[in-house]
Amino acid sequence: MFDFLDSGQYDLLGAFWVTVQLTLYSAIGSLIWGTLLVGMRVSPVPLMRSFGTGYVNVVRNTPLTIIVIGCSLGLSQTLGINLGADNFKDIGFRLAVLGLTAYTGTFVCEALRSGINTVPVGQAEAARALGLSFTQVLRLIVLPQAFRSAVTPLANVLIALTKNTTVAAAIGVGEAALLMKEMVENEAQALFTVFGVFAFGFIVLTLPTGLLLGWVSKRVAVKR
Protein backbone atom coordinates (compact mmCIF):
# COMPACT_ATOMS: atom_id res chain seq x y z
CA MET A 1 0.00 0.00 0.00
CA PHE A 2 2.84 2.41 0.80
CA ASP A 3 5.19 0.95 -1.79
CA PHE A 4 5.08 4.10 -3.97
CA LEU A 5 6.79 5.90 -1.14
CA ASP A 6 9.77 3.57 -1.40
CA SER A 7 10.23 4.14 -5.11
CA GLY A 8 12.59 7.04 -4.46
CA GLN A 9 10.54 9.07 -6.90
CA TYR A 10 9.10 11.35 -4.23
CA ASP A 11 11.03 13.37 -1.67
CA LEU A 12 8.38 13.38 1.05
CA LEU A 13 10.67 14.50 3.87
CA GLY A 14 12.20 17.21 1.69
CA ALA A 15 8.73 18.57 0.88
CA PHE A 16 7.71 18.65 4.51
CA TRP A 17 11.03 20.27 5.39
CA VAL A 18 10.10 23.13 3.03
CA THR A 19 6.72 23.32 4.82
CA VAL A 20 8.52 23.56 8.15
CA GLN A 21 10.82 26.28 6.83
CA LEU A 22 7.92 28.25 5.39
CA THR A 23 6.16 27.97 8.74
CA LEU A 24 9.19 29.03 10.79
CA TYR A 25 10.16 32.03 8.69
CA SER A 26 6.55 33.19 8.35
CA ALA A 27 5.94 32.66 12.08
CA ILE A 28 8.93 34.82 13.00
CA GLY A 29 7.95 37.42 10.39
CA SER A 30 4.32 37.58 11.43
CA LEU A 31 5.20 37.72 15.13
CA ILE A 32 7.32 40.81 14.47
CA TRP A 33 4.85 42.36 12.03
CA GLY A 34 1.86 41.56 14.26
CA THR A 35 3.60 43.15 17.26
CA LEU A 36 4.30 46.30 15.26
CA LEU A 37 0.69 46.34 14.04
CA VAL A 38 -0.72 46.02 17.54
CA GLY A 39 1.63 48.79 18.67
CA MET A 40 0.09 50.97 15.97
CA ARG A 41 -3.45 49.94 16.86
CA VAL A 42 -3.10 51.02 20.48
CA SER A 43 -0.84 54.01 19.82
CA PRO A 44 -1.95 57.52 20.75
CA VAL A 45 -1.11 58.77 17.22
CA PRO A 46 -4.35 58.81 15.18
CA LEU A 47 -2.59 58.23 11.84
CA MET A 48 -0.85 55.09 13.09
CA ARG A 49 -4.04 53.85 14.72
CA SER A 50 -6.05 54.20 11.56
CA PHE A 51 -3.30 52.59 9.46
CA GLY A 52 -3.18 49.62 11.85
CA THR A 53 -6.94 49.23 11.94
CA GLY A 54 -7.31 49.67 8.17
CA TYR A 55 -4.51 47.23 7.35
CA VAL A 56 -5.79 44.54 9.70
CA ASN A 57 -9.35 44.78 8.45
CA VAL A 58 -8.41 44.72 4.77
CA VAL A 59 -5.73 42.02 4.86
CA ARG A 60 -7.46 39.78 7.39
CA ASN A 61 -10.52 39.63 5.15
CA THR A 62 -8.64 38.97 1.91
CA PRO A 63 -8.24 35.32 0.87
CA LEU A 64 -4.67 34.14 1.41
CA THR A 65 -4.56 32.68 -2.11
CA ILE A 66 -5.14 36.14 -3.57
CA ILE A 67 -2.38 37.63 -1.40
CA VAL A 68 0.16 34.93 -2.26
CA ILE A 69 -0.63 34.93 -5.98
CA GLY A 70 -0.64 38.74 -5.85
CA CYS A 71 2.89 38.62 -4.43
CA SER A 72 4.00 36.33 -7.23
CA LEU A 73 2.24 37.85 -10.24
CA GLY A 74 2.11 41.43 -8.97
CA LEU A 75 5.31 42.00 -7.04
CA SER A 76 7.66 39.59 -8.76
CA GLN A 77 6.53 39.18 -12.33
CA THR A 78 5.03 42.64 -12.95
CA LEU A 79 7.06 44.94 -10.71
CA GLY A 80 10.22 42.83 -10.75
CA ILE A 81 10.57 42.75 -6.96
CA ASN A 82 12.32 39.46 -6.27
CA LEU A 83 13.40 40.06 -2.67
CA GLY A 84 17.07 39.58 -3.52
CA ALA A 85 16.72 36.06 -4.88
CA ASP A 86 17.81 35.09 -8.38
CA ASN A 87 16.38 31.64 -9.03
CA PHE A 88 12.78 30.58 -9.37
CA LYS A 89 12.84 28.39 -6.27
CA ASP A 90 14.14 31.06 -3.90
CA ILE A 91 11.96 33.80 -5.35
CA GLY A 92 8.84 31.67 -4.85
CA PHE A 93 9.86 30.75 -1.30
CA ARG A 94 10.57 34.33 -0.24
CA LEU A 95 7.40 35.66 -1.84
CA ALA A 96 5.38 32.99 -0.05
CA VAL A 97 6.96 33.97 3.28
CA LEU A 98 6.17 37.61 2.52
CA GLY A 99 2.52 36.85 1.68
CA LEU A 100 2.06 34.56 4.68
CA THR A 101 3.65 37.14 6.98
CA ALA A 102 1.50 39.99 5.65
CA TYR A 103 -1.60 37.84 6.18
CA THR A 104 -0.78 36.06 9.46
CA GLY A 105 0.51 39.29 11.03
CA THR A 106 -3.08 40.53 11.21
CA PHE A 107 -4.14 37.50 13.24
CA VAL A 108 -1.12 37.83 15.51
CA CYS A 109 -2.04 41.49 15.98
CA GLU A 110 -5.58 40.63 17.00
CA ALA A 111 -4.48 37.81 19.32
CA LEU A 112 -2.10 40.24 21.02
CA ARG A 113 -4.77 42.89 21.22
CA SER A 114 -7.00 40.46 23.07
CA GLY A 115 -3.99 39.82 25.31
CA ILE A 116 -3.56 43.55 25.92
CA ASN A 117 -7.20 43.72 26.98
CA THR A 118 -6.46 41.29 29.79
CA VAL A 119 -3.84 43.66 31.25
CA PRO A 120 -5.52 45.93 33.82
CA VAL A 121 -5.45 49.63 32.91
CA GLY A 122 -3.73 50.31 36.24
CA GLN A 123 -0.58 48.56 35.02
CA ALA A 124 -0.10 51.09 32.23
CA GLU A 125 -1.12 53.96 34.48
CA ALA A 126 1.45 52.99 37.10
CA ALA A 127 4.10 52.75 34.39
CA ARG A 128 3.19 56.16 32.97
CA ALA A 129 3.18 57.63 36.46
CA LEU A 130 6.82 56.50 36.84
CA GLY A 131 7.70 58.58 33.79
CA LEU A 132 8.03 55.80 31.21
CA SER A 133 7.33 56.79 27.60
CA PHE A 134 4.55 55.22 25.53
CA THR A 135 6.91 52.78 23.83
CA GLN A 136 8.54 51.86 27.14
CA VAL A 137 5.14 51.24 28.73
CA LEU A 138 4.20 49.02 25.81
CA ARG A 139 7.54 47.21 25.60
CA LEU A 140 8.27 46.74 29.30
CA ILE A 141 4.88 46.43 30.95
CA VAL A 142 1.93 45.87 28.63
CA LEU A 143 3.24 43.60 25.87
CA PRO A 144 5.14 41.16 28.13
CA GLN A 145 1.91 40.56 30.04
CA ALA A 146 -0.18 40.54 26.86
CA PHE A 147 2.07 37.88 25.26
CA ARG A 148 1.72 35.66 28.31
CA SER A 149 -2.04 35.67 28.18
CA ALA A 150 -2.09 35.43 24.37
CA VAL A 151 -0.09 32.19 24.12
CA THR A 152 -3.17 30.05 23.48
CA PRO A 153 -4.65 32.23 20.71
CA LEU A 154 -1.15 32.60 19.25
CA ALA A 155 -0.87 28.78 19.19
CA ASN A 156 -4.08 28.73 17.15
CA VAL A 157 -2.57 31.21 14.73
CA LEU A 158 0.59 29.12 14.43
CA ILE A 159 -1.39 25.95 13.70
CA ALA A 160 -3.45 27.78 11.10
CA LEU A 161 -0.25 29.19 9.61
CA THR A 162 1.32 25.73 9.34
CA LYS A 163 -1.62 24.53 7.29
CA ASN A 164 -1.88 27.78 5.34
CA THR A 165 1.63 27.22 3.97
CA THR A 166 -0.04 24.80 1.53
CA VAL A 167 -1.25 27.86 -0.36
CA ALA A 168 2.36 28.40 -1.43
CA ALA A 169 1.81 25.48 -3.82
CA ALA A 170 -0.21 27.92 -5.91
CA ILE A 171 2.98 29.79 -6.83
CA GLY A 172 5.04 26.65 -7.26
CA VAL A 173 6.89 26.44 -3.96
CA GLY A 174 7.95 22.81 -3.53
CA GLU A 175 6.32 22.17 -0.19
CA ALA A 176 4.08 19.32 0.93
CA ALA A 177 0.88 20.30 -0.90
CA LEU A 178 2.69 20.63 -4.25
CA LEU A 179 4.15 17.16 -3.84
CA MET A 180 0.72 15.86 -2.91
CA LYS A 181 -0.75 17.30 -6.09
CA GLU A 182 1.93 15.48 -8.07
CA MET A 183 1.36 12.22 -6.22
CA VAL A 184 -2.39 12.45 -6.61
CA GLU A 185 -1.87 12.65 -10.37
CA ASN A 186 0.65 9.83 -10.55
CA GLU A 187 -0.70 7.47 -7.92
CA ALA A 188 -4.43 7.76 -8.50
CA GLN A 189 -4.95 4.14 -7.40
CA ALA A 190 -3.66 5.04 -3.92
CA LEU A 191 -5.57 8.32 -3.63
CA PHE A 192 -6.76 7.91 -0.06
CA THR A 193 -3.38 6.67 1.08
CA VAL A 194 -1.79 9.80 -0.37
CA PHE A 195 -4.33 12.00 1.42
CA GLY A 196 -3.77 10.04 4.60
CA VAL A 197 0.01 10.38 4.43
CA PHE A 198 -0.16 14.16 4.03
CA ALA A 199 -2.86 14.63 6.64
CA PHE A 200 -0.73 12.59 9.02
CA GLY A 201 2.32 14.68 8.18
CA PHE A 202 0.51 17.90 9.12
CA ILE A 203 -0.85 16.41 12.32
CA VAL A 204 2.69 15.42 13.27
CA LEU A 205 3.68 19.06 12.80
CA THR A 206 0.71 20.76 14.47
CA LEU A 207 -0.33 18.47 17.31
CA PRO A 208 2.90 18.86 19.31
CA THR A 209 2.77 22.62 18.66
CA GLY A 210 -0.64 22.83 20.30
CA LEU A 211 0.32 20.60 23.23
CA LEU A 212 3.62 22.35 23.84
CA LEU A 213 2.16 25.85 23.69
CA GLY A 214 -0.77 24.79 25.89
CA TRP A 215 1.78 23.78 28.51
CA VAL A 216 3.75 27.01 27.97
CA SER A 217 0.63 29.14 28.40
CA LYS A 218 0.05 27.65 31.84
CA ARG A 219 3.70 28.11 32.83
CA VAL A 220 3.96 31.78 31.87
CA ALA A 221 0.49 32.90 33.02
CA VAL A 222 0.70 36.12 35.06
CA LYS A 223 -0.64 35.65 38.58
CA ARG A 224 -2.73 38.54 39.83
Added chain:
Amino acid sequence: MSGVSVTKDAGDAGDAVPASGDLVVLSCVNKHFGALHVLQDIDLTIARGEVVVVIGPSGSGKSTLCRTINRLETIDSGAITIDGKALPQEGRELARLRADVGMVFQSFNLFAHKTVLENVTLGQLKVRKTDKKTAEEKARALLDRVGVGSQADKYPAQLSGGQQQRVAIARALAMDPKVMLFDEPTSALDPEMINEVLEVMQQLARDGMTMVVVTHEMGFARSAANRVVFMADGRIVEEATPDEFFNNPRSDRAKDFLSKILHH
Protein backbone atom coordinates in the same frame (compact mmCIF):
# COMPACT_ATOMS: atom_id res chain seq x y z
CA MET B 1 -4.98 80.07 49.99
CA SER B 2 -1.70 78.52 50.98
CA GLY B 3 -1.81 80.91 53.92
CA VAL B 4 -4.11 78.43 55.60
CA SER B 5 -1.33 75.89 55.90
CA VAL B 6 -0.19 75.46 59.43
CA THR B 7 2.69 73.56 60.89
CA LYS B 8 1.63 70.41 62.62
CA ASP B 9 3.29 70.15 66.00
CA ALA B 10 3.55 66.38 65.94
CA GLY B 11 6.81 65.19 67.46
CA ASP B 12 9.83 66.16 65.41
CA ALA B 13 7.99 68.77 63.43
CA GLY B 14 11.21 70.61 62.66
CA ASP B 15 11.42 69.16 59.15
CA ALA B 16 7.73 69.41 58.46
CA VAL B 17 7.64 73.19 58.33
CA PRO B 18 6.57 73.98 54.77
CA ALA B 19 9.59 75.44 53.06
CA SER B 20 9.11 78.54 51.03
CA GLY B 21 7.59 78.19 47.60
CA ASP B 22 4.52 76.58 46.18
CA LEU B 23 5.16 73.18 44.66
CA VAL B 24 1.82 72.31 43.11
CA VAL B 25 -0.60 74.99 41.98
CA LEU B 26 -4.01 74.29 40.47
CA SER B 27 -5.86 77.34 39.27
CA CYS B 28 -9.40 77.41 38.04
CA VAL B 29 -9.31 73.76 36.96
CA ASN B 30 -12.44 72.37 35.32
CA LYS B 31 -13.16 68.89 34.10
CA HIS B 32 -16.20 67.11 32.72
CA PHE B 33 -16.96 63.42 32.32
CA GLY B 34 -19.59 63.76 29.63
CA ALA B 35 -22.36 65.84 31.19
CA LEU B 36 -20.94 65.44 34.67
CA HIS B 37 -18.94 68.44 35.87
CA VAL B 38 -16.49 66.55 38.10
CA LEU B 39 -14.09 69.39 38.88
CA GLN B 40 -15.52 72.88 39.18
CA ASP B 41 -13.17 75.87 39.37
CA ILE B 42 -10.66 74.14 41.58
CA ASP B 43 -8.02 76.40 43.10
CA LEU B 44 -5.50 74.63 45.26
CA THR B 45 -1.95 75.42 46.22
CA ILE B 46 0.34 72.94 47.89
CA ALA B 47 3.49 74.26 49.45
CA ARG B 48 6.79 72.43 49.57
CA GLY B 49 6.81 69.99 52.47
CA GLU B 50 3.11 70.31 53.08
CA VAL B 51 0.81 67.35 53.68
CA VAL B 52 -2.64 67.98 52.26
CA VAL B 53 -5.38 65.45 52.88
CA VAL B 54 -8.36 65.52 50.56
CA ILE B 55 -11.55 64.08 51.96
CA GLY B 56 -15.14 64.03 50.86
CA PRO B 57 -18.00 61.75 49.89
CA SER B 58 -17.74 59.28 47.00
CA GLY B 59 -18.05 60.89 43.61
CA SER B 60 -16.99 64.28 44.90
CA GLY B 61 -14.07 64.41 42.47
CA LYS B 62 -11.24 63.91 44.94
CA SER B 63 -9.60 60.99 43.08
CA THR B 64 -9.99 62.85 39.80
CA LEU B 65 -8.34 65.89 41.37
CA CYS B 66 -5.43 63.75 42.50
CA ARG B 67 -5.05 62.18 39.06
CA THR B 68 -5.05 65.50 37.22
CA ILE B 69 -1.89 66.53 39.05
CA ASN B 70 0.24 64.10 37.02
CA ARG B 71 -2.13 64.30 34.07
CA LEU B 72 -3.44 60.74 34.27
CA GLU B 73 -6.66 62.70 33.79
CA THR B 74 -6.63 65.61 31.40
CA ILE B 75 -8.38 68.83 32.32
CA ASP B 76 -10.79 70.88 30.21
CA SER B 77 -9.68 74.30 31.38
CA GLY B 78 -7.51 75.96 33.97
CA ALA B 79 -3.84 75.47 34.68
CA ILE B 80 -1.71 73.16 36.78
CA THR B 81 1.93 73.88 37.54
CA ILE B 82 4.41 71.72 39.36
CA ASP B 83 7.49 73.44 40.74
CA GLY B 84 6.76 76.43 38.52
CA LYS B 85 6.39 74.42 35.32
CA ALA B 86 3.05 74.03 33.57
CA LEU B 87 1.95 70.45 32.88
CA PRO B 88 2.99 69.75 29.26
CA GLN B 89 1.04 67.82 26.65
CA GLU B 90 1.46 64.04 26.41
CA GLY B 91 5.00 63.17 25.36
CA ARG B 92 8.61 63.24 26.51
CA GLU B 93 8.22 66.42 28.56
CA LEU B 94 5.25 65.02 30.44
CA ALA B 95 7.07 61.75 31.12
CA ARG B 96 9.98 63.71 32.61
CA LEU B 97 7.62 65.62 34.85
CA ARG B 98 5.75 62.50 35.92
CA ALA B 99 9.02 60.99 37.05
CA ASP B 100 9.18 63.75 39.68
CA VAL B 101 5.65 63.05 40.89
CA GLY B 102 5.25 59.80 42.82
CA MET B 103 1.86 58.14 42.68
CA VAL B 104 0.33 55.44 44.84
CA PHE B 105 -2.92 53.87 43.67
CA GLN B 106 -5.87 52.36 45.45
CA SER B 107 -5.32 49.02 43.68
CA PHE B 108 -1.49 49.06 44.15
CA ASN B 109 -0.83 48.41 40.44
CA LEU B 110 2.46 46.66 41.00
CA PHE B 111 3.80 45.21 37.76
CA ALA B 112 2.45 41.69 37.99
CA HIS B 113 5.13 40.04 35.82
CA LYS B 114 8.05 41.55 37.70
CA THR B 115 9.47 40.75 41.14
CA VAL B 116 9.17 43.22 43.98
CA LEU B 117 12.80 44.26 43.48
CA GLU B 118 12.30 44.72 39.73
CA ASN B 119 9.23 46.83 40.42
CA VAL B 120 11.33 49.20 42.50
CA THR B 121 14.34 49.30 40.17
CA LEU B 122 12.45 49.66 36.87
CA GLY B 123 11.91 53.41 37.01
CA GLN B 124 15.46 54.06 38.17
CA LEU B 125 16.93 51.94 35.36
CA LYS B 126 14.69 53.05 32.51
CA VAL B 127 13.83 56.64 33.39
CA ARG B 128 16.66 57.83 35.61
CA LYS B 129 19.24 55.65 33.80
CA THR B 130 20.83 54.65 37.09
CA ASP B 131 23.23 51.73 36.85
CA LYS B 132 21.91 48.39 38.00
CA LYS B 133 23.97 48.02 41.15
CA THR B 134 23.08 51.44 42.52
CA ALA B 135 19.42 50.94 41.63
CA GLU B 136 19.26 47.61 43.44
CA GLU B 137 21.00 48.97 46.52
CA LYS B 138 18.58 51.85 46.66
CA ALA B 139 15.61 49.55 46.06
CA ARG B 140 16.65 47.23 48.88
CA ALA B 141 17.16 50.15 51.23
CA LEU B 142 13.71 51.51 50.40
CA LEU B 143 12.10 48.08 50.77
CA ASP B 144 13.74 47.77 54.19
CA ARG B 145 12.49 51.22 55.08
CA VAL B 146 8.87 50.25 54.33
CA GLY B 147 9.37 46.90 56.06
CA VAL B 148 9.20 44.46 53.15
CA GLY B 149 12.92 43.92 52.56
CA SER B 150 12.57 40.16 52.97
CA GLN B 151 10.03 39.96 50.14
CA ALA B 152 12.30 41.45 47.44
CA ASP B 153 12.44 38.37 45.23
CA LYS B 154 8.75 37.47 45.36
CA TYR B 155 6.09 38.40 42.85
CA PRO B 156 3.37 40.91 43.82
CA ALA B 157 0.65 38.25 43.83
CA GLN B 158 2.51 36.42 46.61
CA LEU B 159 2.27 39.43 48.96
CA SER B 160 -0.57 40.65 51.13
CA GLY B 161 -2.36 43.83 50.18
CA GLY B 162 -0.60 45.85 52.84
CA GLN B 163 2.79 44.58 51.71
CA GLN B 164 1.95 45.32 48.07
CA GLN B 165 0.96 48.86 48.91
CA ARG B 166 4.17 49.41 50.84
CA VAL B 167 6.14 48.13 47.83
CA ALA B 168 4.17 50.57 45.68
CA ILE B 169 5.24 53.39 48.00
CA ALA B 170 8.85 52.23 47.74
CA ARG B 171 8.53 52.11 43.95
CA ALA B 172 7.35 55.71 43.89
CA LEU B 173 10.03 56.85 46.37
CA ALA B 174 12.76 55.27 44.26
CA MET B 175 12.30 58.09 41.76
CA ASP B 176 13.11 60.73 44.42
CA PRO B 177 9.84 62.51 43.73
CA LYS B 178 9.23 66.13 44.63
CA VAL B 179 5.67 65.32 45.62
CA MET B 180 3.79 62.12 46.34
CA LEU B 181 0.16 61.59 45.36
CA PHE B 182 -1.84 58.98 47.26
CA ASP B 183 -5.14 58.03 45.65
CA GLU B 184 -7.09 56.24 48.40
CA PRO B 185 -4.07 54.10 49.33
CA THR B 186 -5.85 52.10 52.03
CA SER B 187 -9.33 51.71 50.54
CA ALA B 188 -8.63 48.30 49.03
CA LEU B 189 -6.99 46.90 52.15
CA ASP B 190 -8.26 44.59 54.84
CA PRO B 191 -8.72 46.52 58.09
CA GLU B 192 -5.77 44.92 59.85
CA MET B 193 -3.40 45.98 57.05
CA ILE B 194 -4.40 49.62 56.94
CA ASN B 195 -2.18 50.66 59.82
CA GLU B 196 1.03 49.24 58.38
CA VAL B 197 0.53 51.43 55.30
CA LEU B 198 -0.53 54.49 57.28
CA GLU B 199 2.55 54.18 59.47
CA VAL B 200 4.80 54.32 56.41
CA MET B 201 2.90 57.39 55.23
CA GLN B 202 3.15 59.02 58.67
CA GLN B 203 6.89 58.50 58.58
CA LEU B 204 7.10 60.05 55.13
CA ALA B 205 5.12 63.05 56.32
CA ARG B 206 7.43 63.45 59.29
CA ASP B 207 10.43 63.31 56.95
CA GLY B 208 9.09 66.36 55.17
CA MET B 209 7.76 64.83 51.96
CA THR B 210 5.21 66.93 50.12
CA MET B 211 2.08 64.81 49.98
CA VAL B 212 -1.40 64.96 48.57
CA VAL B 213 -3.48 62.22 50.14
CA VAL B 214 -6.98 61.30 49.10
CA THR B 215 -8.32 59.12 51.87
CA HIS B 216 -11.18 58.10 54.09
CA GLU B 217 -8.85 57.64 57.05
CA MET B 218 -9.85 60.49 59.34
CA GLY B 219 -7.29 59.41 61.92
CA PHE B 220 -4.51 59.93 59.40
CA ALA B 221 -5.94 63.27 58.41
CA ARG B 222 -5.99 64.41 62.04
CA SER B 223 -2.51 63.28 62.89
CA ALA B 224 -0.47 63.82 59.74
CA ALA B 225 -2.10 66.56 57.71
CA ASN B 226 -1.07 70.18 57.66
CA ARG B 227 -4.29 70.99 55.93
CA VAL B 228 -7.56 69.23 55.18
CA VAL B 229 -9.36 69.92 51.92
CA PHE B 230 -13.00 68.93 51.92
CA MET B 231 -14.58 68.30 48.52
CA ALA B 232 -18.18 67.74 47.56
CA ASP B 233 -19.86 67.69 44.16
CA GLY B 234 -16.72 68.70 42.29
CA ARG B 235 -15.94 71.73 44.43
CA ILE B 236 -13.59 72.47 47.26
CA VAL B 237 -16.08 73.30 49.98
CA GLU B 238 -13.75 73.86 52.86
CA GLU B 239 -10.04 74.11 53.59
CA ALA B 240 -8.72 74.21 57.12
CA THR B 241 -6.28 72.74 59.58
CA PRO B 242 -7.35 69.29 60.80
CA ASP B 243 -8.21 70.63 64.27
CA GLU B 244 -10.35 73.38 62.84
CA PHE B 245 -12.01 71.14 60.32
CA PHE B 246 -12.87 68.25 62.59
CA ASN B 247 -13.83 70.33 65.63
CA ASN B 248 -15.44 73.35 63.99
CA PRO B 249 -16.45 72.64 60.41
CA ARG B 250 -17.81 75.81 58.87
CA SER B 251 -19.94 74.51 56.02
CA ASP B 252 -23.16 72.54 56.43
CA ARG B 253 -21.95 70.04 53.84
CA ALA B 254 -18.87 69.25 55.93
CA LYS B 255 -20.90 69.08 59.15
CA ASP B 256 -23.27 66.63 57.49
CA PHE B 257 -20.38 64.54 56.14
CA LEU B 258 -18.59 64.42 59.48
CA SER B 259 -21.74 63.56 61.39
CA LYS B 260 -22.21 60.55 59.13
CA ILE B 261 -18.69 59.18 59.43
CA LEU B 262 -17.82 60.04 62.99
CA HIS B 263 -20.94 58.82 64.80
CA HIS B 264 -22.03 55.27 64.22
